[in-house]
Amino acid sequence: MNPSKRSIIAQLAQLRVLPILVTDDVEQAIRCVTTLAEHGLPAVEITLRTPNAMNVLREVVKACPGVTVGAGTILTPAQLDAVKETGAAFGISPGITPVLAKAAAESGLPYFPGVGGASDLMLALEHGFDVVKLFPSDIVGGIKMAKALGGPFPDVRFCLTGGVTVEAMPQLLQQSNVLCVGGSWMCPASLIAAKDWAAIGALAAQAAAAAK
Numbered sequence: 566m567n568p569s570k571r572s573i574i575a576q577l578a579q580l581r582v583l584p585i586l587v588t589d590d591v592e593q594a595i596r597c598v599t600t601l602a603e604h605g606l607p608a609v610e611i612t613l614r615t616p617n618a619m620n621v622l623r624e625v626v627k628a629c630p631g632v633t634v635g636a637g638t639i640l641t642p643a644q645l646d647a648v649k650e651t652g653a654a655f656g657i658s659p660g661i662t663p664v665l666a667k668a669a670a671e672s673g674l675p676y677f678p679g680v681g682g683a684s685d686l687m688l689a690l691e692h693g694f695d696v697v698k699l700f701p702s703d704i705v706g707g708i709k710m711a712k713a714l715g716g717p718f719p720d721v722r723f724c725l726t727g728g729v730t731v732e733a734m735p736q737l738l739q740q741s742n743v744l745c746v747g748g749s750w751m752c753p754a755s756l757i758a759a760k761d762w763a764a765i766g767a768l769a770a771q772a773a774a775a776a777k
């Protein structure tokens with residue numbers, strides 16, 4: 566495993582929670598990421614779900630050098646290439662395909678595919694990915710699924726994402742093969758639109774505390 570991927574996994578293992586940000590606005594993204602970092606969460610996933618996402622990613626990477634900024638919702642090899650050019654530290658996908666997994670393995674970008682069950686996980690492992698996003702966690706079984714997959718795949722670690730709440734965090738994080746959880750609840754669109762950085766800071770601090 567390349568050293569930068571190793572250090573990202575170590576950081577996620579320490580933080581145990583990864584905020585997921587969906588915004589098209591560079592200034593708001595920088596403000597939000599800065600606020601999350603100031604309140605104990607210096608790693609973030611910015612999704613590619615908005616038209617301006619690559620630009621947002623590039624500018625946040627530049628403006629927040631102390632933060633580990635990754636890209637989420639990578640669906641194609643072309644997006645993977647574009648993400649690499651933004652300087653993002655890592656990439657995440659909600660699922661996995663043979664084409665994308667091969668491209669990601671060859672890209673050198675620290676990358677975490679998404680899985681929903683055993684077959685996805687076998688495909689991930691075929692390409693060397695043993696840290697994966699379990700998505701959508703609350704629908705595919707969350708902690709029960711992670712536990713069940715731990716039988717045949719004892720060396721795999723999961724980032725549970727999708728429907729995770731701060732209240733659920735302590736229990737989810739007790740499961741030994743859960744590396745971390747992720748979610749958008751720390752920076753919801755409504756608070757970003759309202760520029761309520763204090764409220765976002767409070768949610769980040771609450772999540773950081775729940776991760777301890």
Ligand code: 3PG
Binds near residue numbers: 748
């Ligand atoms: C993701 O991209 O992983 C999900 O949108 C996060 O799920 P959440 O919005 O339910 O936290």
